[in-house]
Amino acid sequence: MSFNGKVLLVDDEPHIRKFMSLLLAQLGSPTVLEAANGSDAIEVYKRETPDLVLLDVNMPIMDGIGALKGIMAVDPDAIIIMLTSQSSRNLISQAAEIGASNYIRKDTPKDEILKSLRETIEACFE
Amino acid sequence: MEPSAPNSIDLRGRRILVVDDDRLNVRILSNILKSEGYIIADANSGERALEVYDSFNPDLLLLDVVMPGINGFETCREVKKRYGDKAAPIIFITAKSESEDVVEGLSAGGVDYLPKPFDGKEALARIKTHLQIRLLMEQQKSLVEQLSNANAAKNKFLGMAAHDLRNPLASIRGLAEFLREGVGGPLSQDQLDLINTIHDASQSMLVMVNELLDVATIESGELKIHGENRNLSDLIEKCVFLGNIEAGKKGSHIEFHAEDRHVVMYFDGAKIKQVIDNLLSNALKFSPPSSTIKVSLTRFDKGWSVSVIDNGPGIPENERDKLFKDFSRLSVRPTSGEKSTGLGLAICRKIVEAHHGHITATNIPSGGCEFKISIPSN
Numbered sequence: 001m002s003f004n005g006k007v008l009l010v011d012d013e014p015h016i017r018k019f020m021s022l023l024l025a026q027l028g029s030p031t032v033l034e035a036a037n038g039s040d041a042i043e044v045y046k047r048e049t050p051d052l053v054l055l056d057v058n059m060p061i062m063d064g065i066g067a068l069k070g071i072m073a074v075d076p077d078a079i080i081i082m083l084t085s086q087s088s089r090n091l092i093s094q095a096a097e098i099g100a101s102n103y104i105r106k107d108t109p110k111d112e113i114l115k116s117l118r119e120t121i122e123a124c125f126e
Numbered sequence: 127m128e129p130s131a132p133n134s135i136d137l138r139g140r141r142i143l144v145v146d147d148d149r150l151n152v153r154i155l156s157n158i159l160k161s162e163g164y165i166i167a168d169a170n171s172g173e174r175a176l177e178v179y180d181s182f183n184p185d186l187l188l189l190d191v192v193m194p195g196i197n198g199f200e201t202c203r204e205v206k207k208r209y210g211d212k213a214a215p216i217i218f219i220t221a222k223s224e225s226e227d228v229v230e231g232l233s234a235g236g237v238d239y240l241p242k243p244f245d246g247k248e249a250l251a252r253i254k255t256h257l258q259i260r261l262l263m264e265q266q267k268s269l270v271e272q273l274s275n276a277n278a279a280k281n282k283f284l285g286m287a288a289h290d291l292r293n294p295l296a297s298i299r300g301l302a303e304f305l306r307e308g309v310g311g312p313l314s315q316d317q318l319d320l321i322n323t324i325h326d327a328s329q330s331m332l333v334m335v336n337e338l339l340d341v342a343t344i345e346s347g348e349l350k351i352h353g354e355n356r357n358l359s360d361l362i363e364k365c366v367f368l369g370n371i372e373a374g375k376k377g378s379h380i381e382f383h384a385e386d387r388h389v390v391m392y393f394d395g396a397k398i399k400q401v402i403d404n405l406l407s408n409a410l411k412f413s414p415p416s417s418t419i420k421v422s423l424t425r426f427d428k429g430w431s432v433s434v435i436d437n438g439p440g441i442p443e444n445e446r447d448k449l450f451k452d453f454s455r456l457s458v459r460p461t462s463g464e465k466s467t468g469l470g471l472a473i474c475r476k477i478v479e480a481h482h483g484h485i486t487a488t489n490i491p492s493g494g495c496e497f498k499i500s501i502p503s504n
Contacts, residue, residue: 109300110303
């Protein structure tokens with residue numbers, strides 16, 4: 001599988017964006033766009049209509065749940081994977097109800113993150 | 127609140143309610159008590175005493191037994207009924223110092239009695255003792271409250287700190303992995319060694335931070351079991367598979383034997399995986415290189431047990447009770463300088479107990495130690 005789509009990567013922490021973009025590069029040659037808060041994420045989404053969004057939950061200005069609602073309002077078919085740091089089940093099920101396709105815990109080993117990304121992409125694009 | 131010896135506790139300003147239908151008695155007692163710096167209110171009957179109690183909020187009651195209306199013992203019972211544990215201590219004043227009366231008074235909830243006519247010094251000494259006990263109890267209660275608030279704040283801080291440390295650590299570990307795989311270009315052996323060190327250090331720090339977070343969660347009473355029906359043997363298989371990658375680095379090997387491969391039970395998969403991973407990691411840590419760790423899944427009368435047998439030195443008999451407690455590292459050390467927080471087994475115990483199961487450790491006479499978790503099926 002080679003994924004060459006457009007990905008919007010949203011996280012307020014630069015090291016996470018660095019790490020996740022290296023991970024994405026292992027899936028093929030995706031174009032990676034970045035945003036550091038939920039409000040910017042919605043703007044970038046409107047302008048660029050990416051194929052996939054990786055969305056952090058805890059962010060300043062507007063958090064991931066707010067951004068998820070905003071993006072789903074613009075595009076109900078958006079494919080969004082939540083990046084979580086706590087295994088808060090309420091938040092995960094809340095995000096799933098709003099329309100998130102999957103979630104990834106950022107502190108899982110990178111091979112597991114890759115596997116989970118591949119599965120979501122395969123399920124949504126092929 | 128300054129700690130001080132009981133003798134030097136300042137009791138001035140403590141409030142005493144004197145209840146007696148004899149005006150002269152009230153006046154004598156009140157004068158003695160006021161000269162000691164106590165604040166005094168009085169009542170001439172049991173009914174009146176109950177009214178005054180509410181507004182005066184005494185620290186101690188001096189209660190005459192024989193009064194018109196409800197007598198002293200009944201007044202005492204009523205005070206106990208209304209105020210329970212918070213009721214002020216009651217000392218009876220009684221001319222009738224026959225033993226059966228004293229017994230009735232004490233069983234009604236009184237703490238002491240003063241025979242009439244009383245000796246001023248004796249009365250003061252007894253009153254002082256009971257006021258001191260009362261004050262110490264109040265102080266103890268407030269200290270316990272302060273300590274438990276401080277402990278809750280500590281847990282909250284620990285949880286927040288550990289939580290915020292986790293993401294950067296995971297990134298350091300992940301980025302080191304990318305470097306190691308040559309994402310940034312080819313590496314010399316020396317560079318590779320350095321990167322491996324960064325990776326291993328961030329990995330072990332991540333484990334420690336996770337354990338701290340677990341302890342904070344457990345201590346604040348937020349350990350929740352998200353149970354579902356799962357295949358326990360599959361879960362162990364997965365743990366053993368991953369454990370063998372780690373074991374390989376020490377030339378060791380983990381064997382798994384299951385009495386049944388389809389053991390479906392109700393449990394929290396992530397938490398039980400954590401327990402088994404922890405037992406496997408301990409078994410590897412404390413066994414010499416090139417060991418075989420034996421894992422088995424067996425039935426017991428109420429459910430299933432997972433046993434992990436290592437080749438380590440066993441648990442010294444005098445350290446046995448420390449084993450499953452927080453921050454308790456034993457004198458036995460890992461065989462290749464591995465790190466531990468001393469929290470792992472305490473966390474395991476709490477997770478297993480939250481599943482209504484139990485965890486045991488038994489030294490094996492021929493060498494090694496068996497850790498066993500037993501979880502009931504329903």
